[in-house]
Amino acid sequence: MDFTFSEDQLLFQETVRSFLVNEITPERLRAGWDTDTGRDAALWQQLAEMGLTGLTVPEEHDGLGMSALDFVLLAQECGYVALPEPLVNSVLVAVPALVDLGGELAAEWLPKVAAGEARVVAGLEQNLVVEDAHVADLLLLERSGQWFALTPDQFSAERNESIDPGRRLFSVTVTGNAEPVLSGEAGDRLRLASLNRGALGCAAQALGLAQRMIDLSVQYTSERQQFGKPIGSFQAVKHHMANVAVRLEYARAPVARAAYAMDEDAAGASLAVAQAKLAACEAANLAAKNSIQVHGAMGYTWEVDLHIFMKKAWALANTWGDAGYHKQQVASVIFAEGAALGAGSTFR
């Protein structure tokens, strides 16, 4: 039994954190909202140079051949800065899907992804819209368990504006004559695995978002004075933030465990991911609710940075399986006849 991250994993997190915090400032995020694509090719190249785009690309395709567990702390840091680039979905969903599809498709595209020369995006039917379809050089599109590998000439993408200006969402229509590259049981298995991977990405980012909202709120309430004191010295304000800290603290281990299950325990992955996403998104939603409250009217403005993180948290809570879907995953396990529950049943 060893429930700790390795020193290498923690060191990689440190490196990525300091890069992202320096580069992805709220000013830069705001500037990105007004650009055509909202995405930054130069930044993507930098992420590739750090090995991030190729993190889950197998070594024989020029990647680092790492796992979901290796990436989960990094995804958390992506959440902390509300990174708009589609890195989390690429590393956790699109690349593993491409690896699963295999063959010439994988051999052609994976080295390009690792080098940062191409972006592969995965879109599931359950998600209603496809994130970042506009910058996809290859779109892996799932419809009713059938998978299509589409280049930009084979689909059209109509933008759906989100309340989060950092998110770029599209209704995708297949335009050409595309044959599915995978279907049947294998297609459905990949659909479920992809959904779980996407949900894990949301959960990890939600941890980072919650932490960022706590940090912003602590800073604001330490500076803002009323009644001659910082408002953060009042218990009513403190307890709002302490409540967030409690929910966040107990969401961390479920997210780590879900990443581990994704790599090591396919049968238990849906349950572990459901627990992780529900816990982490609940923590992030509570962080949003209590953070706007302690910011007062300032929190309701466009000018204060809080809304950047708040809106992303709201969005992640309802995509890659909403709360109802994931609660159903939990319910189907714990209410099953003969379910092994209780003390000593957690690690099986």
Added chain:
Amino acid sequence: MQLAFTEQQQAFRKEIREWLAANVPAEPLKTFDTEEGFQQHREWEATLNEGRWGMVTWPEELGGRGCDLIEWLIFEEEYYRAGAPLRVNQNGIFLLGPTLMEYGTDEQKARFLPAMAEGRDIWAQGWSEPNAGSDMAAIRSTARLEGDKYIINGQKTWSTRAVWADWLFGMFRTDPDSQRHRGLTFILVPLNSPGITIRPIPQLDGLPGFAEIFFDNVEVDVSNRLGDEGAGWAVAMATAGFERGLMLRSPARFQETARRLVELYRENEATASADPAIREAVIRAWMDAEAYCLSTYQTACRLSQGGKIGAESSTNKIFWSELDQAMHATAMSILGARAELLPHAPAAQGVGRWLDGWLFSQSGPIYAGTNEIQRNIIAERMLGMPR
């Protein structure tokens, strides 16, 4: 990361599971808030100790097994899974025991630890006073040094299981001119000393689960002082650390409650499903109990690799106490009109121990530092908010 038990850990689990299967009384013991039940629980502690299961984390020479935190969690899982009796001496073995090992002299360790492990000495706590609750540094009970004796005067209250306990550990003001945390001393007091009056206080269930204790010129030998004179606060804080919290309320307890809650819901689904909030609460209870378990294992692994516990550990008590309350509230909702009935009432079929648990869960957010105090600690020490 490797989320599987080693062969050694599995063998340990098997050993305790088999011992419990052979030794846990078939008939549940009476509650230790009755004289008869207290005696039964005292005997159970002796049985546990004979099997060397009394305090597995203690060193072997003290009757323990020198277990690490992971083995402790395994022990607890099997213990709660087997429905073994609650630990009547938890104040002693979980709180005072580790403190004695850290601060006690060799003579004190030899004198107190074996008797504690055998259940001969059952311990009560003496922290709270009528005017020192959340504000513990406001303690006013005094201990005046005269020769080789302390002369104790004052009053302690909310002392759990003090009615039938043998000993009390607590803090007393040894320096009459001192303020707040300074001038307090940690002293061990035999509860049969002349000058002690114990007045039982009935709890919510009507049973004398705690007591107030009056000290009228009670003489205690100076060899009963734990740590230095005036160092009581530091010694007392050592009893409140994470590992002690882990000893007192390990995840197994809540996971078993969650399992029983799922079972209760399934048995009563026809009526309980009329309120969709109940189903939601059952799902959440199970998830939170699992999250508590996962987080505890994560922290235990980090500590056993030499990691340090930080201020984040103060989130622990809020999480389990609110979980316990929520689980029992949900059980009450499922039981509906039966919820208020005592188990022996004719119409109470199948209510089990839920009502008792519901009552006890009301105390969780209050004892061991109210949750409001915990929130202040989290905000100030973990998040760095201004005082």
